[in-house]
Amino acid sequence: MGKIEILVICRHEGILQTVVRLINNNPEWNATGVVTDDEALNTFSMLPFKLVLLGSGIEKESEDRLCAAFKAHNPEIIIVEHYGGGSGLLGAEIYQALGPTWL
Amino acid sequence: MAQTILHKAETRGHASHGWLNSYHSFSFSSYYNPQRMNFGALRVLNDDTVDAGMGFGTHPHDNMEIISIPLEGDLEHKDSMNNVAVIKNGDIQAMSAGTGIYHSEYNKDRAHRVKFLQIWVYPNKKNVEPRYDQITLNLEDRHNKLQQILSPNPDDEGVWIHQNAWFHLGKFDKGVSTEYNLKAKGNGVYVFVLTGDIQVNDQLLNTRDGYGIWDNDKFTITAETDAEFLLMEVPMEF
Numbered sequence: 001m002g003k004i005e006i007l008v009i010c011r012h013e014g015i016l017q018t019v020v021r022l023i024n025n026n027p028e029w030n031a032t033g034v035v036t037d038d039e040a041l042n043t044f045s046m047l048p049f050k051l052v053l054l055g056s057g058i059e060k061e062s063e064d065r066l067c068a069a070f071k072a073h074n075p076e077i078i079i080v081e082h083y084g085g086g087s088g089l090l091g092a093e094i095y096q097a098l099g100p101t102w103l
Numbered sequence: 104m105a106q107t108i109l110h111k112a113e114t115r116g117h118a119s120h121g122w123l124n125s126y127h128s129f130s131f132s133s134y135y136n137p138q139r140m141n142f143g144a145l146r147v148l149n150d151d152t153v154d155a156g157m158g159f160g161t162h163p164h165d166n167m168e169i170i171s172i173p174l175e176g177d178l179e180h181k182d183s184m185n186n187v188a189v190i191k192n193g194d195i196q197a198m199s200a201g202t203g204i205y206h207s208e209y210n211k212d213r214a215h216r217v218k219f220l221q222i223w224v225y226p227n228k229k230n231v232e233p234r235y236d237q238i239t240l241n242l243e244d245r246h247n248k249l250q251q252i253l254s255p256n257p258d259d260e261g262v263w264i265h266q267n268a269w270f271h272l273g274k275f276d277k278g279v280s281t282e283y284n285l286k287a288k289g290n291g292v293y294v295f296v297l298t299g300d301i302q303v304n305d306q307l308l309n310t311r312d313g314y315g316i317w318d319n320d321k322f323t324i325t326a327e328t329d330a331e332f333l334l335m336e337v338p339m340e341f
Contacts, residue, residue: 012203015163056165057202057230083225085165085203088147092130096137 003030005049006094008082009040009066011057015085019055022087029094037062041069049074051097053082105304105319110139112311115150122157126150128295128313142293142315143339144266147223150311152216153178158209164200168224168264170253171196171208172333174297176217182206186235190219194239195252197262201231220295220333225341226265236262245272247279249334266341271334275301275326284321285336291317292336299330308332 006023008031010016016033023031032047034040044052052070054063070077080097083089116127116134127134128148129141140146146167153159158178171178177191182198183205190196198204210217238261244250252261253270261270269286285292294303294314301308302325308314316322317339324332 010165012163012165014205015165015203018163059230083146083165084167084223085163085200087162088131088223091132092135092140095135096140100137 003028004051004098005047006031006051006053007040007044007047007049008033008053008055009035009058010055010082011035012055012085015056018086019053019082019090022090023094026091037066040066044070044073049077051078051080051094053080053093055082056085105322106317107306108142108315109306110313110315112309112313115311115313122154123159124152126311141225142337143291143317144225144227144268144337144341145222145293145335146225147221148293148295148313148335149221150218151221152218153208153210155210155215156213159207161205161207163203163205164198165203166226166229167200168226168266168268169198169200170220170222170224170262170264170270171198172220172222172252174218174220176210176215176219177212178217178219179209179211180206180237182235184233184235188237190237193242194237195262196235196237197253197264198236199226199231199234199265201226201233204233222335224264224266224268224337227267227338227341228265231265238262240272242274245274247275249273249281249283267338269336272331273324273334274331275324275329277326277328277330280323280325282321282323283334285319287336287338289338289340290336291315291339292322292334294324295333295335297331297333300327301325301330301332302327
């Protein structure tokens with residue numbers, strides 16, 4: 001089975017790099033990080049993402065637009081709001097979103 | 104009817120990183136327990152001990168209200184807003200991470216460990232401007248009474264955060280009892296015992312036990328021994 005592809009969207013580039021690095025510490029996960037809406041929409045169609053993490057700084061209008069586009073492209077996509085910006089909650093958020101079969 | 108949940112001290116997650124010994128009341132970092140994700144808006148309650156001369160290097164946070172309560176020793180805080188401060192027993196620090204902040208926390212003392220509680224509360228508003236606050240509390244104001252140390256209101260006692268939450272500390276002599284009346288409808292209270300034994304309504308709690316209580320307006324706390332405890336009232340839906 002291939003790695004679980006995770007798209008991370010965060011307006012804060014430094015935090016984005018940290019979150020991507022932390023996710024990629026797990027050998028079963030592969031994270032792709034983007035800052036802008038255009039990058040997110042373009043990237044989403046390029047890889048079979050299982051999960052999208054919404055990080056800090058994303059305006060409500062952008063969030064709604066992105067989520068609608070992701071769901072239209074892949075109704076099964078899991079979209080999670082990421083809180084905390086670092087290692088503390090990241091793993092639990094992903095495990096909880098993926099469900100017990102992925103543990 | 105009141106609903107409750109008991110988290111005995113020994114059931115908490117535990118991580119030992121050599122310089123850092125941490126007990127997690129809720130899932131955190133490498134400790135994942137789907138039954139222990141949060142209590143309402145209270146997401147993290149870490150009971151940390153940092154060795155002398157050690158600490159957390161610079162790391163980021165966003166969209167979280169982060170409260171630190173030192174229990175023993177001094178902890179130096181530096182952040183990307185150019186705040187440099189030392190927090191010690193009797194202080195409380197609150198940080199709104201909002202759109203993003205970097206900070207470090209070090210025990211500069213070469214001889215003594217630091218013990219502190221690290222508490223994270225989900226904010227009621229995302230992407231706020233990061234802010235930092237720290238105050239020194241009067242320890243006498245919690246002797247045999249509840250001392251408010253945090254609220255949602257900048258003009259109220261204690262520090263404030265972006266959430267409809269109130270924290271109180273109590274240091275009670277054996278036999279002292281009080282009633283806690285919840286501040287807001289829909290809130291619950293997570294009781295955490297720092298030292299000693301207390302009774303919350305009919306539930307006996309020992310050192311480092313946690314006890315959540317919600318769907319009620321008030322409850323009674325009685326010190327079964329000399330005891331110190333922290334009450335964290337937070338929204339159950341947020």
